[in-house]
Amino acid sequence: MEYVQLGKTDLMVSRICFGCWQLSPAFWGDVAIDPWQDAVRAALDVGVNFIDTADAYGEGLAESELGQLLAADRLRDRFIVATKFYWRFTNGERFPDTTYGHIIDACEASLRRLKTDRIDLYQIHAFDPLTRPDDVAAALLELKRQGKIRWIGVSNLNPEQMRMYAKNFDVSCLQPPYSALNRAVEAEELPYCLSERIGVIVYSPLFRGLLTGKYKRDHVFTDSRARAPQFSGEKFHRVLDALDTLRPVAETYGLDLAQLAIRWVLTHPAVTSAIVGVKERRHIEGIVPAVGTPLSGDDWHRVARVLADAAR
Numbered sequence: 001m002e003y004v005q006l007g008k009t010d011l012m013v014s015r016i017c018f019g020c021w022q023l024s025p026a027f028w029g030d031v032a033i034d035p036w037q038d039a040v041r042a043a044l045d046v047g048v049n050f051i052d053t054a055d056a057y058g059e060g061l062a063e064s065e066l067g068q069l070l071a072a073d074r075l076r077d078r079f080i081v082a083t084k085f086y087w088r089f090t091n092g093e094r095f096p097d098t099t100y101g102h103i104i105d106a107c108e109a110s111l112r113r114l115k116t117d118r119i120d121l122y123q124i125h126a127f128d129p130l131t132r133p134d135d136v137a138a139a140l141l142e143l144k145r146q147g148k149i150r151w152i153g154v155s156n157l158n159p160e161q162m163r164m165y166a167k168n169f170d171v172s173c174l175q176p177p178y179s180a181l182n183r184a185v186e187a188e189e190l191p192y193c194l195s196e197r198i199g200v201i202v203y204s205p206l207f208r209g210l211l212t213g214k215y216k217r218d219h220v221f222t223d224s225r226a227r228a229p230q231f232s233g234e235k236f237h238r239v240l241d242a243l244d245t246l247r248p249v250a251e252t253y254g255l256d257l258a259q260l261a262i263r264w265v266l267t268h269p270a271v272t273s274a275i276v277g278v279k280e281r282r283h284i285e286g287i288v289p290a291v292g293t294p295l296s297g298d299d300w301h302r303v304a305r306v307l308a309d310a311a312r
């Protein structure tokens with residue numbers, strides 16, 4: 001495993017981060033807890049020291065399961081724990097809320113569920129158009145002063161939004177979507193983070209599993225992916241065909257397609273770590289060989305071009 005400094009923080013994070021969104025039944029169905037716990041333990045064995053969750057994942061379920069496991073196995077100090085706030089759940093509905101009071105309450109609730117006294121990286125999950133930056137900053141700086149959070153990150157923000165927050169506090173890290181099938185952040189967000197030395201931890205690097213090439217052409221998704229256009233019909237088949245043509249590229253590096261997709265995001269100089277969504281041990285163990293010598297420029301562009309053509 002390789003470890004790198006997250007932006008300007010004192011956190012040395014593994015280049016693979018364990019993603020906990022999969023404990024969100026509304027999106028992923030019911031994921032079995034025993035294999036998931038086994039995967040968290042396996043992550044440590046393969047050198048993964050970085051784990052990403054959110055209060056919204058399963059409306060607290062992901063944080064609670066993680067907290068119970070870390071406490072029972074005394075693993076808290078072996079992980080750099082990142083979580084997020086933003087959504088307030090009320091009577092079956094959810095609303096963005098980045099007011100002072102909500103941020104303080106949300107942090108206390110996350111600490112309770114995670115059974116810890118500090119969050120290593122506390123992230124704003126998305127941009128709330130009603131956000132008052134002074135309010136957000138006052139809450140986050142107060143939590144930092146109390147030692148309840150160590151570093152502040154953001155997710156799904158553009159450079160203008162990050163610049164606005166950066167006037168009030170250090171934005172240490174951005175969590176954007178990024179993969180060879182979704183390169184939108186290459187234009188502005190990644191250059192901004194590179195020039196400002198902001199860490200970048202990318203989500204959906206496997207495009208929610210699609211880039212693994214493991215699904216058969218007649219695969220029927222039964223979770224939230226069933227509603228996404230890329231996961232059925234002609235679009236799905238075109239990507240699978242493109243992935244078949246990329247298998248030899250993966251093989252020249254001794255990788256499978258999932259590992260190639262992760263090596264591809266890690267080759268971008270702005271990217272600190274790839275957050276991989278995990279349900280079971282083989283997901284996390286299987287992805288670790290992705291960390292290693294970057295792809296050649298030619299291969300990096302070849303992968304991007306083949307997938308862009310398929311997604312057109």
Ligand SMILES: NC(=O)c1ccc[n+]([C@@H]2O[C@H](COP(=O)([O-])OP(=O)(O)OC[C@H]3O[C@@H](n4cnc5c(N)ncnc54)[C@H](OP(=O)(O)O)[C@@H]3O)[C@@H](O)[C@H]2O)c1
Pocket residue numbers: 018019020021022052053125155156175202203204205206207208209210212214258275276277278279282283284285286287
């Ligand atoms: N900030 C945000 O707004 C945001 C949004 C989304 C995600 N995230 C974070 O990013 C993490 C990752 O994103 P993601 O879950 O969307 O997508 P992802 O990592 O691109 O894909 C996860 C899926 O890939 C498959 N997979 C994982 N490892 C594998 C391996 N080694 N071999 C074969 N298949 C493998 C599994 O699919 P199957 O289930 O089909 O087996 C898994 O459910 C999340 O868990 C969460 O922590 C953040």
